[in-house]
Amino acid sequence: MMNDYKSLKEHYRFTPEEEETLNALQPKMASIADTFIDEFYDYIWGFGETAQFLKNQEIIDKHRKKIREWFINLFSGKYDLQYFMYLYKIGEVHMKIGLPTHYVNSAFTFVRTFVLKHIEDDYDNKEEHIKVINAVEKIIDMNLDSLTSSYREEELGRFLSLSKVEKKILTGLKEFNSYINYFLAAALAIVAFFSIGLFLYDIYLLFFTDVKIEEGILTVLGSLLVLWATIELIHEEINHLQGKGFAIGAFIMLAMAALIRKVLIYSLSSEKGDELLVIGGVIVGLAIAYWLVGAKKKHLRS
CATH class of the missing domain: 1.10.490.10 (Globins)
Incomplete structure (x- = not known):
């Protein structure tokens, strides 16, 4: 010194x-x-x-x-x-x-x-x-x-x-992790692209086909929800690439958005009651998981 x-x-x-x-x-x-x-x-x-x-x-x-x-x-x-x-x-x-x-x-x-x-x-x-x-x-x-x-x-x-072997493994894992993160970012961009396509397709069905108005509107809202969740997930991945923590809550939110879209569509059908119950149960489980993740973050900050 x-x-x-x-x-x-x-x-x-x-x-x-x-x-x-x-x-x-x-x-x-x-x-x-x-x-x-x-x-x-x-x-x-x-x-x-x-x-x-x-x-x-x-x-x-x-x-x-x-x-x-x-x-x-x-x-x-x-x-x-x-x-x-x-x-x-x-x-x-x-x-x-x-x-x-x-x-x-x-x-x-x-x-x-x-x-x-x-x-x-x-x-x-x-x-x-x-x-x-x-x-x-x-x-x-x-x-x-x-x-x-x-x-x-x-x-x-x-x-x-670390030993030489451990150093090589650690260095290799870091490089591999970087590639995985870039792949994930690219995959999310593709998902966002298809989410936009799904949203536009649902709008097309609403205005240019015989789909019922209430069904079409709910479908469009569901697609918009999925698109919003995808954008949030991309935002969290950008933060992760910049060195911030990995936001598991964003993935949970995307899964919930996809399931809510199904609920919006199935809610107009009387034949989908059993499926709605199952999906509803899964959504409740995901909501609890999302709340627990948020509560843990809040606890760490306090």
């Missing part, structure tokens, strides 16, 4: 003069630390899942205190081994609680914006202002680099602990 932190400062070309520049900012930053905390919390609550990590008032109070301490230390002017070990431990805590790295990156965007906003009117000399901005940018980037290094080292450690 000794060499790592020195190399980090060298790579960022972080100079002793910049340390002094940051230290000169500390009194002002300490005076607005409470404002920073309030605005910072307003920002992170916008993530949507923040409550999953800050579960009660005791944790929130402790976290606010730690963030305030970190913010003031950001301008301490002393960036030695102890400081970077402190940052590394914060990163380890983030990793252990499963805090997504993009939350950390986004939070640092707020920090950067907040600091630069509060120093922009303090300097008449443009050259001096630029020097201060450079120092602020560097220390924020080094903080982010140090905090996220815990994630990188954890992933690397897990990978290096």
Whole structure:
């Protein structure tokens, strides 16, 4: 770690003069630390899942205190081994609680914006202002680099602990999974295309054949429901390809939409009573499964 932190400062070309520049900012930053905390919390609550990590008032109070301490230390002017070990431990805590790295990156965007906003009117000399901005940018980037290094080292450690065969299998499975996801995305696009075709065909039957109006309207509504569910499923698959969780609820919703379409069609026939009962039971089962999936997500967020 000794060499790592020195190399980090060298790579960022972080100079002793910049340390002094940051230290000169500390009194002002300490005076607005409470404002920073309030605005910072307003920002992170916008993530949507923040409550999953800050579960009660005791944790929130402790976290606010730690963030305030970190913010003031950001301008301490002393960036030695102890400081970077402190940052590394914060990163380890983030990793252990499963805090997504993009939350950390986004939070640092707020920090950067907040600091630069509060120093922009303090300097008449443009050259001096630029020097201060450079120092602020560097220390924020080094903080982010140090905090996220815990994630990188954890992933690397897990990978290096595997045997050669396990590494090959893992790499192969990841590649295969990528191909499957692309295939699934293409398949969903095809399904959406046929759903549009089904919807247009049902409209054609409604207006240009002898199909009863009530039957035709219900059939069109059913096709529209299937198309809507397919679009939602494509949206969820796009999110999955972008690294978000797999939404099993979207598949359940599509299955329900297809069955509801059948119910709408069969409801006009007196000969389909038994089938309607079976389909109705399946829909109820799917609805319960959909509710359970939603309840689990809600529980995780709270």
